[in-house]
Amino acid sequence: MANTFINRHGYLLIQLLVLFGLLLLLCQPLAWDIELPVQFWVKQGILFALWVGLFYLNSHLLVPRLLFQNSIGGFAAAALGAVVFVVLAVVLVDSWLNLPELMHQAFNPDEEVSPTHKHKSSINPVIILATLLVLGISTTISVVQKWQIDTEVRQRLERQKISTELSFLKAQINPHFFFNTLHSIYALTMINIESSREALHTLSRMMRYVLYETQSGTTLLSKEIEFMQDYVNLMKLRLTEKVTVTFDKPTPIRDVPVAPMLFLPYVENAFKHGVSALLPSSIYIGIQQQGHVVELDVRNTLLPEKRMVLEESSGIGLANTSRRLDLLYPGQYTLAVTERTPENEYRVQLKLNVS
Template structure:
């Protein structure tokens, strides 16, 4: 990781050096109108000084002005600073030009090579040069601003994505923590009681429980699981929950056949199924729980429907589950624009319905 980061930094430095060499040659040191005269060395000294000032203005803008002013919405101060930089470069260039006597030396070189071909003498060239220097300085500062703001946007986007991934991971860990102690210990007690009545059924239940534990603790470490694994997990969950139910509860579980494999987010269906058993079961009244999973090509639909008992509006917001808001958040992060979730509570029919559609 450190070596890769060092290589990336070194590569970035080499690219910037190459860009500056190209810009310096093209913009400052490639002067076709000086090709046929004996250019005084003072001119190249001045060009190097200008080049250094342009480099300094680039990094001053990139590492100070843009982060401290532009990105903090201090636009007025930022543009005043840009104007000040251009003015300083123009002033310093004129000062160096005067100290080194560059303009007069160039005039002498032009006259030695032949009569001047352009009217206006030095004044015309001076006006052109000043305009050219303003243009070059503005171009360099514009590139600096564009590169810095783009890098800042990419960095913020990567940071936001990393935070989203951490949130998804923490939510999944929270879900594991909720299902482990409550569900597994209750199921173990039921299996223990079952061993006194039906040994073969208790063995099957233990096998299902161990398979679920393996899936929760190990297989869900990755960001995605196979669709068949999710179906098998829900099937085992329903089967073990039925150990605690009476004959008054009817459970209907439908799965697609044949099943096409797709990677899906692990334990995404469980909160809805868990909610149905949590709020849709009565000790004395008949009830029905329907879990219907269908698949058409790359579209998966989950329909969970249960009767309503105890708590009206049976939502997922309690301290024993991941919560409806967290589940919706996971869907938004994992399947942005690729899912539809409809939750409906009908007091007239005494039914609570969840309809989830995923486009994989």
């Protein structure tokens, strides 16, 4: 709002300066040592008032109601009529003030004027050009102001749309994960009380992160990795020894801001489709840093009874996460999905520029 206020008043200042400059140009005598009659300044004041009125009539009435309503012919006719009105008004003012004869005497003081000789008012082409210039400047500024306002409105609506969509996407975190984890922890209490306490503490830390740490637009990479580590640890509670899970993290971690819970769907997808209670399987999660580029590599074994369908993935979902990437990092990421590698794995590679 402050920028809009400054810009609009800046435009007003430019308008007044331009009109004042035009007045000075038309008021400048051919020789500075000539004493002009008072009627000349009266005419210039009237002309200046006509220009100011025409300027704001055009910017507040003709342009909004005709030009912006696609009535170009009507706008052209109204503008031409305004020019004709100003020119005729100047001619009438000249005649009323007897200005042609007074100006002739001012520039030719030694010339005797015959009583029968009258200097008639004529149309000044400079006034026509200046009036057209006033209309042009007024139209241009009005168009620029409208373009600026429309741009601000579009950007505000786009920000609101993106914010709403991102909030919706973040809210789609699969609640089944928490219920399933609680069920696993409950079963664990029958076997190992100490481990179940640690699992509950981990789950509470994750829920606290989801509820409080992800409210802003970004979080630190280290916190995101800690959240993913907690997720992996909890998921291991439900796995058998036939599943191998590897989580490679950068050492040391150089903290950079990232969108919260952006990597989790790919990890969640690997646990959903790459885990078997009967067959050996593996899940690999790797994060690397190269300057401002963060790379995520997630691989899981392809199982015969599992079918990789993006739309059916749990949690936020891979398709929705791609949408988040488009909204948050347009042109700043590359995402490669290999449905079957030579090692019979499903692989997701994400390179994200967080600069």
